[in-house]
Amino acid sequence: MDNPDYQKHYEFVSKLTYQELLKYFIKRAEDRIIEWKQQLAEYHKEKWTDEGYKDILRDGKNRDETWLKDIREELTNFNQGLNPPSFYTKYQ
Numbered sequence: 001m002d003n004p005d006y007q008k009h010y011e012f013v014s015k016l017t018y019q020e021l022l023k024y025f026i027k028r029a030e031d032r033i034i035e036w037k038q039q040l041a042e043y044h045k046e047k048w049t050d051e052g053y054k055d056i057l058r059d060g061k062n063r064d065e066t067w068l069k070d071i072r073e074e075l076t077n078f079n080q081g082l083n084p085p086s087f088y089t090k091y092q
Contacts (some may be wrong), residue, residue: 004030018076019047019075019079022071022074022078023075024070026071026072026075029064029067029071030068032064033061033064033068036060036064037061039057040054040057043057
């Protein structure tokens, strides 16, 4: 945590309420998804042949889209005063 940017970010995030934190996560995930899509468009525009790089871009985009969906669901549950569905999962 010696980096001042990380310290400023930590101070900013630590002052947020849970609802504000979820909204912040949603905004960051949406921004990252846009970046992934732009990089994929650039990949196809330049007609690169490195399939591994394309897979990395696709995996990152898919991972962030899944995470965004989960965070939106958590925010919806929080706004309705509900516990997350994972609280009710039965483990065997």
